[in-house]
Amino acid sequence: MPDSFDAAISPQTQIILRKLSKKDPMTKKKALQELHELIEQSDVEALKNILPLWPKYYLNLASDPEHNVRELTQTVLQLLMAKCKKAMAPYLKLLVPVWLGSRFDTYAPAASIASQSFRDTFAGNANRTREVCLHCQVEILEYATRNLTFHTAATLSIGKSLTPEEAEQKYQRVVISSLKLLSFFLEQTAQTEELSQVKEGFVTLVSHQKFWSFAKHKVPPIK
Structure with a gap:
């Protein structure tokens, strides 16, 4: 997360964003609630200053060990998408892989909000969903591949004060959501010939x- 912020971002907002990077779950939950209130009270022009920063926070918080943090994170994204609409377009490729993966969060409320916000944003339209998947195909595959072939419980928890059990649980959640994300992506794009950008990536993934x-994993949802 940034050590310093653009001067255009208000001091109040900077304080909230800094708290999002703290390790304490209660601090993060409070910061997400404050950010939600700030977004509600701000106009789109004022929010444009924080939009470039949000994807990094979202990527980090969407896989937080604390389920309430993940739920609040999806609530903030839902409000941002509803309020900022087209202003969010430049950041879709950064957001969509994690956003789609969050639809399969093992904590149902977080998954439900992520799913609902995606439907609301793209009008529940199957064609639009397919278009988004194709638009972000490289990023989706790279995100899933990184989670499934590179990351471990340890690498996903670098710089975080997690017990070995918490780190393993987080890793399992990420693996489950990444596998389901891949399945969803393939379902959405099965009838298209426009996957030339990722064919090689898929070959690399399934050759790994x-x-x-994971087919022999001890956790049934992964297996």
């Missing part, structure tokens, strides 16, 4: 030994 090792 670690990918197939």
Whole structure:
């Protein structure tokens, strides 16, 4: 997260954003609630200053060990998408992989909000969903591949004060959501020929030994 902020971002907003990076779950929850209130009270022009920063916070908070933090994170994204609409377009490729993956969060309220906000944003239209998947196909595959072949419980928890059990639970959630994300992506794009950008990436993924090792995983949702 940034060490300093653009002068156009108000001091109040800077304080909230800094709190989002804290390790304490209560601090993050309070900051997300404050950010939600700030977004409600601000016009789109004022919010444009924080939009470039939001994807990094979202990526981090959407996989937080604390389920209430993940739920509030989806609520903030839902409000941002509803309020800022087209102003969010430049950041879609950064947001969509995590956003779609969050639809499969093991904590139902977080998954439900992510799903609802995606439907609301794209009018529940199957064609629009497919278009978004195709538009972000490289980013979706890279995100899932990184989670499934590179990351471990340890690498996903660098710089975080997690117990080994918490780190493993977080890793399992990320693996489950990434596998379901891939399945969803393939379902949405099965009838199209426009996957030339990611065909090689898929070959690399399914050729990776670690990918197939999940078939023997001790956790049923992964297996």
